[in-house]
Amino acid sequence: MSAFSDSNFKSSNYSSFRPSYDESLFKYIATEYHKGEYDLALDLGSGTGQATxxxxxxxxxxIGTDLSSTMIATANSKITEEFKDKIEFKVSPAEESPFLPDQSVDLITAAQCAHWFNHPKFFQEVDRILKxxxxLAIWGYIDPVFxxxxxxxxxxxxxxxxxxxGPYWENPGRLILRKKFKDVIPPSNIFEDEVVFEHDPRLQNKAGSSPLIIKKTLPFETYFNYTKTWSSYHSWKKQNPxxxxxxxxxxxKLQSKTGWTPQTIVNYEFITxxxxxxxxxx
Structure with missing residues (x-):
């Protein structure tokens, strides 16, 4: 996660080329699973606000929070008049939200970031602030599949x-994500009604029941730009100038294997x- 906190990390590229989430995901979380009130939501590891x-x-x-001041600066610069009274972004780690009173939050989300957390401290803070x-909803996308x-x-x-x-991914975070949060176990004395959706487009029986489906149909060049938002790529560049x-x-290499040009439309889907x-x- 330190790569995203680096002042040299291009948060504008992250905002432009990272996958977005379909409205159906938020509808499922907010109207089908959620049974609480609708006063305050907290989006941890918000980055520039994709899930906020x-x-x-x-x-x-x-409220969106992120450890990266670079990400939060970008997020704050993009708040329009329409959202100025509904949304705010703060620099803060997921394990600490000192600006929030006890039992004040109705929904906590962590999109593409929970694998970086100190999980015992994270769950302790969630217990404090969540009504x-x-x-609590955590999710992630893993590898793109063509x-x-x-x-x-x-x-x-x-x-x-x-x-x-390979050596430039920060672990154990990346491994936790690739293992689909199997080692991230919400304490049973705090939480109940666990629901888990796994989606893998490589499987013949895709089921299609997950609310988190991320499909992309776009120019090959855009996929290439997405690869440049990976933390491993940022770390590689820093260590191999x-x-x-x-x-x-x-x-x-991909061009030589496929014949794709920058504008060739390609299709891929994420494991989620x-x-x-x-x-x-x-």
Whole structure:
């Protein structure tokens, strides 16, 4: 996570090229799973607000927090008149929200960030600020899948191979995400009604029941720009300033394998995980 907190990290690129979430995800969380009130939502690890803004449709006030002052500065610069009374962004770690009173939050979300948390401290703080019957929803997307075996294998080798970006992912965070939060266990004395949705487009029986489906149909060049938002790429660049640009190498290799041009429309879909729990009334 330190890569995203680096002052050199291009938060504008993160905002432009990272996947967004379909409205159906927020509708499911807010209207089908959530049974509490709708006064305040807290979006942890908000980045520039990809998952923060959609919550304003359902909650009177939404606060986004992130450890990265760079991300929060970008988020604050984009607040329009329409949202100035409904949304705010603060620099704060997920494990500490000292600006919030006890039992003051109705929904807490953590999109593409819960794998970085100190989980015992995180759950302790959630217990403090979340109202009884309030909802905690954490989710993430993992690897993009083209469903073209040769390309998917090459992409995985580039992402995780020792010769490429593998050593530059921050662990155990990335491993926790790849294991789909199986080691992130909400304490049973605090939470109940756990619901988990896993989606893997590589499986023949895709089920399609998850509210978190992320499909992309866009120019190949946009996928390439997305790879440059990876924390592993940022770390690689910082540690190898004089080497051939590794993302450009990957881009050229994919072009040679596929014949894709920058404007070729490509399709890919993400492996995703969504986990929801409700705070016990006690």
């Amino acid at each position: 803004y959609p919550l304003t449709k359902y909650f009177k006030k939404v 009884p019957n309030g909802t 469903n073209i075996e040769e390309i998917d294998n090459f992409a995985l080798e580039f992402m995780y191979g020792d010769k490429y970006l 004089d080497k051939e640009e590794i993302a450009d190498w990957y881009y050229k 995980i969504l986990k929801l729990v409700r705070k016990i009334k006690r």
